[in-house]
Amino acid sequence: MTVLRYAYLGPAGTFTEEALRQVASPDEAVYLPQTDVGSAIAAVRSGAADRAVVAIESTAEGGVTATLDSLATGAPLVLLREVLVPVQFTLVAPAGVPLGGVRRIAAHPHAWVQCRRWLAAHLPAAVHVPATSNTAPAALLAEAAGDAAAVAALPFDAALVPPAAVGTYGLEPLAERVADNPSALTRFVVVGPPGPVPPPTGADKTTLVVHLPDNEAGALLAMLEQFAVRGVNLSRIESRPIGDALGRYSFSIDAEGHVTDERMGEVLMGLHRRCPYVRFLGSYPRADAVAPLVHLGTSDQDFVEARAWLARLRGGDPA
Amino acid sequence: MTVLRYAYLGPAGTFTEEALRQVASPDEAVYLPQTDVGSAIAAVRSGAADRAVVAIESTAEGGVTATLDSLATGAPLVLLREVLVPVQFTLVAPAGVPLGGVRRIAAHPHAWVQCRRWLAAHLPAAVHVPATSNTAPAALLAEAAGDAAAVAALPFDAALVPPAAVGTYGLEPLAERVADNPSALTRFVVVGPPGPVPPPTGADKTTLVVHLPDNEAGALLAMLEQFAVRGVNLSRIESRPIGDALGRYSFSIDAEGHVTDERMGEVLMGLHRRCPYVRFLGSYPRADAVAPLVHLGTSDQDFVEARAWLARLRGGDPA
């Protein structure tokens, strides 16, 4: 068995590591922590890693710009899988600190924002001690553990950390599932070099980057009609600037279905014909395993029959 | 050489015969005059004729219902060619009758309507003597010719007849190109049994009959989008009742292009997939030889390249 090397946003204990654990356990893969998303993706392009696991979208922030932009240009890469991770935090503290004794809480600013209502309800007097990452305060707590002077010297009493950091750093949970929006999620993708497309499962997604033929509202409408007329739904569409002038956009799109679906194939060919730039970023199973609604006349069978009928017409048999 | 047998709306001298003469001269074909359009088409279905020449559309009357309905159902037939004939009349009279002496004019009611303004300007005192066909008064004039008593017994002094009838019946033209609308045309088609499709000329038409999937306005819009999204223009669209209930329509459509065009093929497959009934009535050269405007990304080359690109994607090469 080949042991794959995974680049990801480290260090140990991050949400990305939690996503990576859903993909491959540390026993059967090499974990290569990176300092940022761009480095993780670059590691695949350079061959330093076989795969990257990177966040692509979150309920709170939307598309992850660094990921979208790194994938949209440069050497081709493809998405092989998606993984959903709930965005919930664990409040941790040195041994012996009761919840009622917490005054200063270390947290990355994003984490603080996503827990604000919980904190107002449970620890209204607590103040925010900004951290540079979700795992940095976990590391400080682990280092100080068991050394009363070191604990006393910490600039905070407690910290909001990813659940995965609790075990990694041997921390003491004071409160779990801390989050204002209990259904908050981050979507991660597994990125690899081009190669055989994962076979269709019946519940797949196809990710694309598309530039519009010109600078008009009508062009976006015409692009969406390429999908609509073949009955392919979109589950995500985001605009990113192309960067050469105001008002020029690149669209990042998730469409429901697989590149081997007849209807998806015709959509892709239509986009290729009409749009100046179309990049295929892969077809892969949906994390939620929801099969797409197949509209009237858009099943593979419908396409196959229509093609046979057209062949008969062209051969002179219009019956 | 096979001598083909053509069924058409006779007798000699009709506009239809004029159309037929553009297709095949009497020396090289057998002319089979019929009493109506339905009989001409039935003659091809029964094998009594090889081809039918029938009017399908005119500037004044629109679609010829009998032709459209005969082609839309029953054993499959295809259109092989179209012919345009100007709708102009010749005013004829017995030898020696001057234009100024004309008082009573025999004319089919349709002919009279289409010349009304000309008659008001040139023969304001003339009265209409209705004829049962365009050629009937021509035949009466020919029979009476040279027999003064017979001429005197005719219930009219002059007649409006198709130009083709002048030579056929040896008549005397008093005025030519009589018509209120000088660009009035009738479009005829040559109908034959299914067989090899005439090869594309670069300026072709494809004729279809399409039923909509349901009874909503949205269904017509969705059908038109099948054409629009592939850049295929329509030159004619007409609705005909399906006949089973009010509000259910069959659409008779002329689309610009040939069944072997990539874009037309994809339109046809799209219609086949979405509509409960699609009948292909042939691809054939346009009489006016006007090539279609090919929109961005819709040439055959664009389709071929897109298909090759999709094959590469499916094979795991997204470059």
Added chain:
Amino acid sequence: MTVLRYAYLGPAGTFTEEALRQVASPDEAVYLPQTDVGSAIAAVRSGAADRAVVAIESTAEGGVTATLDSLATGAPLVLLREVLVPVQFTLVAPAGVPLGGVRRIAAHPHAWVQCRRWLAAHLPAAVHVPATSNTAPAALLAEAAGDAAAVAALPFDAALVPPAAVGTYGLEPLAERVADNPSALTRFVVVGPPGPVPPPTGADKTTLVVHLPDNEAGALLAMLEQFAVRGVNLSRIESRPIGDALGRYSFSIDAEGHVTDERMGEVLMGLHRRCPYVRFLGSYPRADAVAPLVHLGTSDQDFVEARAWLARLRGGDPA
């Protein structure tokens, strides 16, 4: 009470008279039979009649060309009401003729076509004696009634006549509800001079004539989008040639709803702005009393609220 004068396609006993009886009984109105649809409509324009009752559409034949064309141009007229009449015939014969004794049947060619399967099943040996109208054989039967020599001299044994002709001419029914398609209908409309629009009933139709801005498929699609974007469905759309060149069409349209509906008003204004010619032919109650489906955001209330909101925005209050 004003006694209205109704022009209609006569004579007594026609389907049109049956439609007229649904509108006004002979006791309370003046019936003015006409020889054709055009004359009935002209009688309203000239003031010779207050109303015309004319067929506009049938399941078997589709739009009635003469009616559509007469209404589409010329002095403005409006539709005030619609009436549906089943297309069924009664087989009548002189007293004493049994069904089994019928050999020759008088029938207008249209009637014969619509009863062909019934006749093949019940009177397979009967031959068709063409009549010039639906009521002509009824009149002949009535004249001959009681005079054995006259009856014997009739060129037929029985006739297919409209049900209304049975009572009018005092005829003897041999078979009733004769029709191959039991749901065949003809739709008639009551036409009058412009004036106050009949008030909305909640289940109304609006009839329009629309020319397209240019000669492209895209123009028809754009016209239909004027309806779709405001959620107005069409129940009928038919093309008629404008008459000046091949490929130029006038569309005759029935839309669901009333001119006083907010959504219909916005559609009409949109058509008026974009199309070179729009003729309003009236809003009137649907004969079937089916209320339209009102789509999300298209009720009158939705329009009123949106207008108030826009007024606030323009006044500087975007809350």
Added chain:
Amino acid sequence: MTVLRYAYLGPAGTFTEEALRQVASPDEAVYLPQTDVGSAIAAVRSGAADRAVVAIESTAEGGVTATLDSLATGAPLVLLREVLVPVQFTLVAPAGVPLGGVRRIAAHPHAWVQCRRWLAAHLPAAVHVPATSNTAPAALLAEAAGDAAAVAALPFDAALVPPAAVGTYGLEPLAERVADNPSALTRFVVVGPPGPVPPPTGADKTTLVVHLPDNEAGALLAMLEQFAVRGVNLSRIESRPIGDALGRYSFSIDAEGHVTDERMGEVLMGLHRRCPYVRFLGSYPRADAVAPLVHLGTSDQDFVEARAWLARLRGGDPA
């Protein structure tokens, strides 16, 4: 004259200050520098400032998330004006440092990225010394100026700063208009509390936030058709997550035209009727003064005539 207070991303010398100077000179306004975009916008909501000047879009980064999100929710604010500022840098150094002597360059990471090709061409050996803002190295240079020891102690030889910082801090330009993309721009907007809408100039923009009625591709298409059917073009459309679930988007839109335009009014009402949430963020003059293309039938005059025509129809006069 009222002296307005402007909150903006400070300190002195930023690109935002350059934008603000185009709006109001320091002599006639109070400049209130803030540490971030959110604070600038909050200052208007709290009444601490009369206006905020904030970046909303750049060629390199696309929409400014913090600005878009702050405006999309919370107490209503409106955009009053837009200002374009070229994204070009000035390379500055202590007195006496020649271009050839530059080895270490202080620059904000974004600035470094946007000048990379220029630097590779002109100073291939230079290394990047990251700065925390565009103006921080300018302040350090200004403090050290004239003190040789302090200059020598600086961790860099030169810095990339906004052109506005040169005068503010009395710096020495080594190179001007440093930028890889000479047409790179940032678009700033002037934000204020709701109030009278700036009058139309004939070249205006309207900014909106729109949520879609449901989670389908078809909903985006339907939303775009609200604009297309009334002939209103979009100059910007960006998606932002609503934040409650993956796949739910809020669209930030710039449309060409003014809220008082008839066509824009109808678009806004259409959006209000169909979409669960529409926020009007103002109509204001376009910085580039380009008037929109007015499509057939979409001028104010066309709307006014259509409304008058509809009133006549409803009043019973269909002529």
